[in-house]
Amino acid sequence: MQSESPTLLFIDDEELSLFVNEQIALITYPNARILKARSVAEGISILEKELDILTVFVDITMPGESGFDFLDKVCVETSQKKFFMLTSSIDNRDIEKSKEFNCVGAYFVKPLSGRILRLALEENNLPFFIGDNAKLTE
Secondary structure: OHHHOOEEEEEOOOHHHHHHHHHHHHHHOOOOEEEEEOOHHHHHHHHHHOOOOOEEEEOOOOOOOOHHHHHHHHOOOOOOOEEEEEEOOOOHHHHHHHHOOOOEEEEEEOOOOHHHHHHHHHOOOOOOEEOOHHHOOO
């Protein structure tokens, strides 16, 4: 099962967020393979080389290109990949814009939790916006 040893890509310009996401992922899925990118260009490069990535978490606000710019370049209807927004933004405009991308499975507000990660990898009918991780128990 892919979710027992997933290959995950986190795209975020904040090193601390990448570190925390990696640690949460490894606690939740000890056999996970974690890839990290600090920019849209680096994320695209990793996706082109690493064909086994099925799940991508992308931040919205980054220097240069945004998470939306990333989705504009990689979101195709034939993709088997799951894309999730993982951001600190609770701006309704960002949530609504994320809904315009058919490849985005859900919009999660940071911080990542093991519960959110399991939902993303194992559930098919998620609510689009999950903004209060504190109310989700492990």
